[in-house]
Amino acid sequence: GDSVTQTEGLVTVTEGLPVKLNCTYQTTYLTIAFFWYVQYLNEAPQVLLRSSTDNKRTEHQGFHATLHKSSSSFHLQKSSAQLSDSALYYCGVTGNTRKLIFGLGTTLQVQP
């Protein structure tokens, strides 16, 4: 079946250091859009990044991700993590079914 895999449940990084959250996907339908959602404590998930174009880097709020259809990946990266980046991050893909398939999420903890 269709799935999104986020290999890390928890990522801990020191403030100022780079961070990478992994996302790979497997779908049987035509995938149209790829997302990273961020959920801060006691808040709703909100879109952080979106992409539909293969091999094109997309950036927002200091985060960036590049869709690589050849490896079915859409990893999230930031060059310098901030304390305010601590949150739960979901990778998701959607297609002609209009269902958004989410990974299980990765909690990012940024330590001083």
Add this chain to the structure above:
Amino acid sequence: EAAVTQSPRNKVTVTGGNVTLSCRQTNSHNYMYWYRQDTGHGLRLIHYSYGAGNLQIGDVPDGYKATRTTQEDFFLLLELASPSQTSLYFCASSPGTGAYEQYFGPGTRLTVL
């Protein structure tokens, strides 16, 4: 940006109780969704709809009914609530034409004793 509201924000009921969670979106989006969020399971889709009167089955529908009465309103019904349905429930909406982002409401925390 879409405005999605949910009510109630918190609800406590007993096993076997009848619960209705409400969701309203004010940007005339075509698609609306109900998710539950549980630690270790992420966001799981319960039901969704692409317009008034329409209902699509999600990935974890057992024990839940839903009804889309208008373009704006989508309800989730638990007719015989069980402790396993204790969760944080999110409603979301999506335009459905050329845009695929989902906009989430603030969530309803449901506790079934």
